[in-house]
Amino acid sequence: MIEIYTDGASSGNPGKGGYGIIMILKGTTYEKSFSEGFRLTTNNRMELLAVIIALEKINKPNQEVEIYSDSKYVVDAINNKWIYGWEKKKFEKIKNPDLWIRFVKIYRKHRVTFHWVKGHYGHSYNEKADQLATTAAKGDTLSIDIGYEKIISEKKNIFE
Incomplete structure (x- = not known):
């Protein structure tokens, strides 16, 4: 079984954002973490993107996966x-x-x-995922959230 802990963050909503992921292969010592920052996005996008990226990292299909997130948006x-x-x-x-x-x-x-976990409540892996996400959002090299910036551009064009 694979356990995944995810978190998303944004400084401003919208603003600079990032996601953090910790993946654990249960019953082993294998643990891997991932993160990425974006120049303009929202918190909910980062929460959802963290889950997507984590699932995309799994190479073999039909795996049993437990995802832990503090995002009601995603979990609900x-x-x-x-x-x-x-x-x-x-x-x-x-x-x-x-x-x-x-x-x-x-x-x-x-x-x-x-599984929903209460954010910032002392759960070690949730805290670690949060730290990865917030650090990524503060990075010097930020990616473009193409989907979000396309939406913003289309809305802007309506008024021009």
């Missing part, structure tokens, strides 16, 4: 089955459709269970 969307209604409506009129579409594709390749 899955555990309350909102995602299926959104998918039937082709992710229209919801925020971050580009990421939800990407999520559904990778989510179906594994057996995933989501």
Whole structure:
């Protein structure tokens, strides 16, 4: 089984942001962490992107995966089955459709269970994921959240 701890952060919402991921192969000493920062994004996008990237890192299909996140946005969307209604409506009129579409594709390749953990409450792996995310958001070299910046650009063009 693979345990994954994720967190997303943004300084301003929107603002500079980042995600942090810790992946553990249960029953072994294997532990790997990942993070990336973005120049303009939102906290919810980073929370969701962390989960997506973590699932994309798994090489073999049909793995048993436990994901721990402090994001109600992400965890509730899955555990309350909102995602299926959104998918039937082709992710229209919801925020971050580009990421939800990407999520559904990778989510179906594994057996995933989501767990909500209270953020900033002393859970060591959640705190570590948060530190990775906030450090990444403060980095000197920040990536472009193409999906978010496209949305901002399209909204701007409506008023020009």
